[in-house]
Amino acid sequence: MLDYATLKVIWWLLVGVLLLGFAIMDGHDMGVGTLLPFVGRNDVERRVVINTVGPHWDGNQVWFITGGGAIFAAWPLVYATAFSGFYWAMLLVLWALFFRPVGFDYRSKIHDARWRSTWDWGLFVGGSVPPLIFGVAFGNLLLGVPFHFDDHLVSTYTGSFWALLNPFALLAGVVSSAMITFHGAIYLMHRTEGEIQRRSGRAAVIFGGLLLLSFSAAGIWLWQGIDGYVITSAVDPGALPNPLGKTVAREPGAWLANYSRYPASMALPVLTYLGVIAALLLAFSGRTLAAFVASSLAILGVIGTAGGSLFPFIMPSSSDLRSSLTVWDSVSSHLTLSIMLWATLIFMPLIIIYTSWAYKVMAGKVTAAYIRENEHGAY
Amino acid sequence: MISEQLVDLSRLQFAATALYHFLFVPLTLGMVWILVIMESVYVMTGKTIYKDMTRFWGKLFGINFALGVTTGITMEFQFGTNWAYYSHYVGDIFGAPLAIEGLMAFFLESTFIGLFFFGWDRLSRGQHLLVTLLMAVGTNLSALWILIANGWMQNPVGAEFNYTTMRMEMVDFWTIVFNPDAQAKFVHTVSAGYTTGAMFVLAISSWYLLKGRDVEFAKKSFRIAAAFGFASVCSVIVLGDESGYTVGEAQQTKLAAMEAMWETEPAPASFNLVAIPNQAEMKNDFAISIPWVMGIIGTRSLDKEIPGIKEIKEKNRERIISGMEAVTALDALRKNLDDAEMKARFEAHKADLGFGLLLRKYVSSIDQVTPAIIEKAVDDTIPHVAPIFWGFRAMVGLGLLMLLIFSLSLWHSVKGSFTGKRWLLRLALFSLPAPWLACELGWLVAEYGRQPWTIYGVLPTHLSVSTLSVESLYGSLAGFVGFYTVLLLVEMYLMVKFARQGPGSLGTGRYLDEAAHA
Numbered sequence: 076m077l078d079y080a081t082l083k084v085i086w087w088l089l090v091g092v093l094l095l096g097f098a099i100m101d102g103h104d105m106g107v108g109t110l111l112p113f114v115g116r117n118d119v120e121r122r123v124v125i126n127t128v129g130p131h132w133d134g135n136q137v138w139f140i141t142g143g144g145a146i147f148a149a150w151p152l153v154y155a156t157a158f159s160g161f162y163w164a165m166l167l168v169l170w171a172l173f174f175r176p177v178g179f180d181y182r183s184k185i186h187d188a189r190w191r192s193t194w195d196w197g198l199f200v201g202g203s204v205p206p207l208i209f210g211v212a213f214g215n216l217l218l219g220v221p222f223h224f225d226d227h228l229v230s231t232y233t234g235s236f237w238a239l240l241n242p243f244a245l246l247a248g249v250v251s252s253a254m255i256t257f258h259g260a261i262y263l264m265h266r267t268e269g270e271i272q273r274r275s276g277r278a279a280v281i282f283g284g285l286l287l288l289s290f291s292a293a294g295i296w297l298w299q300g301i302d303g304y305v306i307t308s309a310v311d312p313g314a315l316p317n318p319l320g321k322t323v324a325r326e327p328g329a330w331l332a333n334y335s336r337y338p339a340s341m342a343l344p345v346l347t348y349l350g351v352i353a354a355l356l357l358a359f360s361g362r363t364l365a366a367f368v369a370s371s372l373a374i375l376g377v378i379g380t381a382g383g384s385l386f387p388f389i390m391p392s393s394s395d396l397r398s399s400l401t402v403w404d405s406v407s408s409h410l411t412l413s414i415m416l417w418a419t420l421i422f423m424p425l426i427i428i429y430t431s432w433a434y435k436v437m438a439g440k441v442t443a444a445y446i447r448e449n450e451h452g453a454y
Numbered sequence: 455m456i457s458e459q460l461v462d463l464s465r466l467q468f469a470a471t472a473l474y475h476f477l478f479v480p481l482t483l484g485m486v487w488i489l490v491i492m493e494s495v496y497v498m499t500g501k502t503i504y505k506d507m508t509r510f511w512g513k514l515f516g517i518n519f520a521l522g523v524t525t526g527i528t529m530e531f532q533f534g535t536n537w538a539y540y541s542h543y544v545g546d547i548f549g550a551p552l553a554i555e556g557l558m559a560f561f562l563e564s565t566f567i568g569l570f571f572f573g574w575d576r577l578s579r580g581q582h583l584l585v586t587l588l589m590a591v592g593t594n595l596s597a598l599w600i601l602i603a604n605g606w607m608q609n610p611v612g613a614e615f616n617y618t619t620m621r622m623e624m625v626d627f628w629t630i631v632f633n634p635d636a637q638a639k640f641v642h643t644v645s646a647g648y649t650t651g652a653m654f655v656l657a658i659s660s661w662y663l664l665k666g667r668d669v670e671f672a673k674k675s676f677r678i679a680a681a682f683g684f685a686s687v688c689s690v691i692v693l694g695d696e697s698g699y700t701v702g703e704a705q706q707t708k709l710a711a712m713e714a715m716w717e718t719e720p721a722p723a724s725f726n727l728v729a730i731p732n733q734a735e736m737k738n739d740f741a742i743s744i745p746w747v748m749g750i751i752g753t754r755s756l757d758k759e760i761p762g763i764k765e766i767k768e769k770n771r772e773r774i775i776s777g778m779e780a781v782t783a784l785d786a787l788r789k790n791l792d793d794a795e796m797k798a799r800f801e802a803h804k805a806d807l808g809f810g811l812l813l814r815k816y817v818s819s820i821d822q823v824t825p826a827i828i829e830k831a832v833d834d835t836i837p838h839v840a841p842i843f844w845g846f847r848a849m850v851g852l853g854l855l856m857l858l859i860f861s862l863s864l865w866h867s868v869k870g871s872f873t874g875k876r877w878l879l880r881l882a883l884f885s886l887p888a889p890w891l892a893c894e895l896g897w898l899v900a901e902y903g904r905q906p907w908t909i910y911g912v913l914p915t916h917l918s919v920s921t922l923s924v925e926s927l928y929g930s931l932a933g934f935v936g937f938y939t940v941l942l943l944v945e946m947y948l949m950v951k952f953a954r955q956g957p958g959s960l961g962t963g964r965y966l967d968e969a970a971h972a
Contacts, residue, residue, distance in 0.1 A: 126572075129568070129571075129572060130568030130569060130571065130572040130573070131565075131568055132568075133523065133564040133565075133567055133568055134561060134564045134565035134567075134568060136523070136564065137556060137560045137561045137564045137565075139527075140526075140527065140530060140556050140560060141553065141556030141557055141560070141561065143530050143531070143534075144530065144549065144552040144553035144554075144555065144556045145553045145556075147530075147533065147534065147541065147545055147548075147549035147552055147553065148545065148546075148549030148550045148552065148553040149549070149553075151541055151542050151545025151546060151549055151621070152542050152545075154533075154534045154541050154545060154549070155534055155538035155539065155540075155541035155542040155545065155920075156538065156542075157534070158531065158533075158534025158535045158538065158541075159534060159535055159536070159538035159920035159921070159922065162535055162920070162922055162926055162930070163926070163929075165531060165534070165535050166531075166535065166930055166933065169527060169528060169531050170933060170937060172524075172527055173524050173527075173937055173941070175524075176519075176520040176521070176523040176524045177520050177521065177524060177941060177944065177945075179520070180516055180517065180519075180520040181517070181520065181944065181948060184517075184948055184952070185948075185951075226785070226788040226789065227620055227788060228542055228620045228621075229539055229921060230538060230539075230542070230921070231921045232921070315616070315618045315619055316619055317618060317619065407545065407546045407549070407623075408546050408616075408619070408623040408624060410623070410624050410625070410627070411546050411547070411549075411550055411623070411624050414550060414624075414627050415550060415553060415554075418550075418553070418554050418557055418558070419557065422554075422557035422558050422561075423557070426557070426561045426565075429562070429565055429566075430561075430565055433565050433566070433568060433569055436569060436573055436576050436577060437568075437569070437572060437573070437576065450961060451959065451960055451961035452571070452572070452574070453572070
């Protein structure tokens with residue numbers, strides 16, 4: 076068995092990998108959902124757009140479910156505190172997600188323009204709301220969240236839902252939305268042709284540009300305007316988790332300290348810029364699959380930058396500094412982390428293999444002709 | 455102190471969303487195997503009608519599956535949003551099976567369901583059958599891990615409390631996986647799902663036969679459903695009995711409530727066929743009993759006693775009093791983790807910590823406890839008997855009704871005479887709601903019967919909730935009711951529409967009613 080401190084760091088990386096998997100896989104079909112009403116101008120076009128992700132959205136959504144499950148298993152205090160604290164934000168995500176399974180499966184089962192258009196907007200909500208809220212939530216993590224624990228580790232959140240919608244967090248929401256929509260646009264360029272592909276290309280330029288602008292703005296704001304958090308007591312990474320056993324302080328520029336401490340981590344923000352530019356260049360030169368890889372790397376850049384800035388914090392508390400949750404003190408037991416690592420090492424490669432096979436089976440452009448031939452079978 | 459209202463609303467929301475989710479899950483569990491059977495026959499015989507059967511019943515399966523997925527996400531969110539202290543207190547154990555469910559099962563099921571619907575023209579027959587099979591395996595493994603998690607709530611093995619981290623921690627993973635409660639629940643629940651799937655296909659096929667339409671298609675579907683349903687309903691009953699036996703061992707309280715057994719009878723105990731339980735006076739106002747039966751079901755013996763509710767309460771009183779010591783020591787240890795005297799005191803009473811925590815419903819500090827409060831806590835350890843007693847009997851009655859229907863259906867399938875037996879077809883059609891009712895009642899008996907605990911003997915329901923405002927709960931409950939009502943109407947509309955259209959909805963030109971929706 077690996078030692079406890081190492082496992083804690085590995086699980087920080089693994090949760091990152093799962094969030095990344097979610098953003099790349101579920102992200103592209105959420106991006107497709109967001110763009111659906113705009114790049115598909117008539118019923119056949121919209122069905123083309125929907126069917127690019129038709130066989131895959133359900134599998135992709137499991138990245139989200141498993142990510143949630145993994146946070147529950149590996150960071151139970153984070154799962155408990157964040158989900159209950161962000162109660163209304165989480166419910167909005169949940170209710171927005173309701174539109175996806177039924178939207179995909181029910182939309183084309185009835186020949187009625189109003190029915191179909193209703194579900195198209197449902198898919199838009201299901202695709203656009205979750206990334207926006209996740210971005211806003213991440214922004215609030217960087218600002219710190221008002222919650223505290225009592226002696227028995229009962230958490231109480233003392234903020235309101237509206238307080239989450241502050242300017243910096245909204246900017247983070249724009250970063251996240253732009254990132255997912257950009258990624259969806261690149262995917263659509265890969266899987267469609269003609270008009271839809273052309274419109275998706277335009278969307279890729281707009282949202283790629285927006286991503287770089289908002290990402291840069293958020294970075295400058297974080298550097299100049301936001302106090303980060305630091306642990307001021309001695310840290311024993313291998314100790315039993317006890318979130319109340321430390322002291323924490325706020326310091327200007329602390330969120331950027333990791334980049335001077337580990338200069339190699341500067342590669343993460345740089346990857347965002349390179350990924351977006353490479354994805355656009357590759358997509359417009361027809362190498363759309365490579366473009367998808369590049370936009371996935373851009374996502375790695377964004378998520379890595381946010382997570383890396385926070386490290387070792389996961390969810391800092393603005394109202395009771397020592398209640399802040401970190402990689403060292405919000406984790407499961409040594410045994411649970413170890414078992415979950417084995418489960419991940421065994422199943423993750425299998426998941427990647429059969430997911431790739433599913434994409435290979437369904438590979439190729441989705442066309443209007445395909446929709447007409449599969450009137451009763453396609454979404 | 456946590457308000458009663460917050461706890462009640464949180465429970466109501468969880469119960470409503472879980473019962474709703476469980477309208478869709480059993481059908482998925484069962485129909486997926488019926489699809490495997492139909493497609494296997496297609497691959498073996500090459501007859502197109504079996505492919506059409508797979509595709510048509512698959513279409514109805516898909517309509518149901520969409521809501522299963524939708525409402526399943528709610529369940530995963532809800533532990534965190536509404537049961538935050540529960541999530542912290544037992545997440546070390548409870549989170550693992552949920553995460554493994556995602557990794558091992560849900561990915562498999564959800565990836566292959568896409569290929570099931572869209573891969574017909576891109577896969578060979580054998581490959582497509584493999585896809586369907588993997589989808590079925592994924593679905594059932596999913597149920598396995600969920601019920602391992604649930605089984606642990608009923609019988610929390612393989613874990614210990616740690617006062618430094620203030621939570622339960624896993625000490626033996628395999629004990630949790632092979633928890634007899636979890637295994638008995640898994641087989642009972644999936645068989646109930648298989649029965650639901652079979653009843654669904656049987657009832658709708660019967661309707662086509664009564665209407666005299668798509669007769670070949672309906673006859674073949676009826677036969678498969680009858681055979682599969684007969685096997686399933688037999689196993690649901692046998693394995694249900696087995697789960698009665700494991701309940702008897704691990705959770706005597708639930709068993710006593712299911713049987714309205716107030717007194718400890720000399721072994722072997724009698725079985726109350728019907729009774730009017732009177733909780734206030736702890737007796738049955740009326741009962742018809744069959745001697746010996748309960749002792750045999752509950753203990754598999756003629757000489758072991760089953761404790762009645764009064765005896766259980768006496769034991770619980772002792773545990774609550776011992777638990778007070780554990781809570782007092784824990785409170786002191788949380789202020790000073792190195793207090794050696796308190797450590798020793800805590801270790802001596804640790805096993806009764808959960809029972810001591812029951813008092814937190816009434817007092818924030820243990821020195822405020824009075825004998826009257828202890829009495830209230832003792833009363834709390836017994837769930838409401840009447841709904842559990844009657845819920846259990848209604849579930850068993852519905853199971854026996856379905857045993858009758860599937861036996862007759864299989865008998866007449868073998869004889870080849872079922873198409874003429876209109877009374878049988880009508881009986882099958884009108885019994886369509888039976889498996890759903892039975893499944894929901896089974897959930898009620900298992901989960902309501904576990905009260906006042908979320909984790910039996912370890913964590914009271916009362917302490918498990920998130921510290922939310924009552925207004926938030928009213929708001930979210932209203933939202934769920936609204937969304938779920940609309941979703942149910944839409945789902946029922948589509949289900950009825952496509953069931954009415956029948957296999958003609960595939961647009962193959964081989965079935966009735968093609969013109970109506972071409």
